[in-house]
Amino acid sequence: MTTIFGVPTQALFGQLLLGLINGSFYAILSLGLAIIFGLLNIINFAHGALYMMGAFVAWMLLTYVGLGYWWALGLAPLVVGVFGVVLERVLIARLYKLDHLYGLLLTFGIALIIQGLFRNQYGVSGLPYAIPAELSGGQRLPFMFLPNYRGWVVVASLTVCLATWLVIEKTKLGAYLRAATENPTLVQAFGVNVPLFLTLTYGFGVALAGFAGVLAAPIYSVNPNMGADIIIVVFAVVVIGGMGSIIGSVITGFALGLVEGLTKVFYPEASATVIFVIMVLVLLVKPAGLFGRTA
C-alpha cells in the first residue's frame, strides 16, 4: 500500500474528502452570513438553527408528504427562506437603528427558540435520512473510493457559491445590492426600495443555510443540535476570512475544511480546535482577516 508521510493514501484522501465536505458547508454558511452582514449589518446567530431547519424540512417532506430528496432540495430552501422573510419583517427589521449587538442577541434568542422547539418534538438522538437512489454507490478512483453522494455535495456547493458570486458581481440586481451595502441612504434616494432589498437578502441568505441543511441531511443524522455545533466554527471561519469579500468567504470555507481533514489524519486530538487555533494565528498576524478590509 502506498503511503505519504507514513499515512496510507486511502486514509489520507478519505479524510481530505471529508474535510472538503465540511468545507462545503462552511463555505455556504459563511457566504450566507457574509451577504446578510454586508447589507443588514447584523450577525445572524440563527443561521445554524436555520441550517438545521433545512435538514428537518427535508426529513418532514419525505416522512409526512412523501416528497423525496430532489423535491426537498428545491422546497426546503424555499420554506426556510420564506420563514426568514417573516422573521426579518416581524422581528429583525425593528432593530436597524440600534447597535449591532442587539441584532446578535435577538437572533441568538431566535436560535434558542427554533432549536428548543425541534428538540421538544424530535429529541436529540437524530433521525436518519437516506441517500437518494441516483447518488448511492461510488466511484473507484486509483487512489481512493469516492462515494457519489459526497462528490455531489462538493459539486453542488461549489455551483451554488459560484452562482451567488456571479449574481452579486455581474448582474444589475447584484450591482444594486453592492451599492446598498456601501451607502443605503443614497441608493434609496435613487428610488430603489432598500427595505425590500434587506428583506429579500435575509431571505436569500437563510435559504442558502436551508440548502446546506438539505445537503447535510444524508451525511449527518438530522439532529436539532447540528446547527449549534457548526455555527460557532463558521463564526471562526468568518473571522479568519473577513466578511468583506464573497469569494473570500467561499475560499476560506473550503480551505479550512481541508485543513481540518488533514488534522484528523496527523493529529486527531486537535481536529476539533484547529480552526480556532488558526483564527488565533490570523488575529495575531492579520487582524482584519485574510480577505477583510480594515475595520
Next chain:
Amino acid sequence: MADSATLDAAPIAAARPESRDDRALHRKVFIGIAVLLVLAPLVLYPVYLMKVLCFGLFALAFNLLLGYGGLLSFGHAAYFGMASYISAYGAKTLGFTPEVAILAGTVTAAILGLIFGALAIRRQGIYFSMITLALAQMAFFFSLQAKFTGGEDGIQAVPRGDLFGVISLADDRVMYALVAVVFFGGLLLIYRIIHSPFGQVLKAIRDNENRAVSLGYRVNQYKLAVFVLSATLAGLAGATKAIVFQLASLTDVHWSMSGEVVLMTLVGGMGTVFGPIVGALVIVTMETYLAQFGAWVTIIQGCVFVLCVLLFREGIVGLVARLIRKPL
C-alpha cells in the same frame, strides 16, 4: 460600533454626572442588600440563594465588561467554567483548602482572560463577540478532552473542606455565609471600579471610542484591563460555585452558559450597577421552577431574549432607574 449607534445602557448615567444624592441612594441600596443577605436564609432555601449569588456575581462581572466597557463577550462561560474546574480539581485531587482552591480558580480565569482578551480586542464590535465565542469554544473542547476534567462526567463529589483549615463548610449555613461575603465583596469592588477614574474612562470609550483615542487614552489597554477584571470576577463566581455545589461540569464551559449570563444582564438592565443581581435572581428562579419542563426552558429563554431585545432593552433595574430618575 465605535461611532454609529449606541447601547441603551445607563441612559441616565450618561445624561448627567452622579451627584452626592445618588451616592447616598446607592449607600442605602448597599445597606438594603446587606440586610437582605443576612435575613434571606431565614426564609429561603440556602442552596437556592447560593446559586443566585454565584450567578449574580457572574452577571455583575459580565456587566462590567458589557455595560461599562461596551464589549459584548459571548464567551464568558470559559472563565466561569475553567475557574470552576481548577477550583474543583484543587479541592478534590490536590487537597487545597476551599479558599486556596477558589483563589487558584480565580487566578486561572485571570490568566485566561488576559490571553483571550488580548486576542479579542484586536477586533471591534460584532467580530469581538464572535472571537470571544470561538475562543470559549476552544476552552470547551479542551475541557472535553483533557484528562483532569473528567470529560462528560465532570469533577463530582468535590469536598467543601474546612475554610482556612479550621471552619467546616459542610453546613449549608456556613457555606452561605462565605458565599454572601464573596458576593458582597465582589459587588463593592465592581462598584468601586465603575466609579473610579478608570471607570469614567471606560464609559468614555464605550460612548465614543474615536474621541477617547483622540483625547490620548490608550484605549486598548483600558479594554484589556476591564476584560481581565471581568474574567477574573467571573472566575471567582465559577470557582465559588464549584465548591458550593461540589461539582464542575461541561455545562459551566458550554456556550449556552455564556448566553445565560447575557440574558441575566439583559433582563436586569445592562449598564446599571444592580441590574445583573436582579436578572440573576429572575433567571435562576425561572429555571428552578421550570426545570421539570425540560426543553421548554430553552424555548422560554429564547422568548425572553427576543422580548427583552425588542421591547425591554433597559431591563428591570433600568426601568426603575428611569421611573425614579436616578442612576442605579
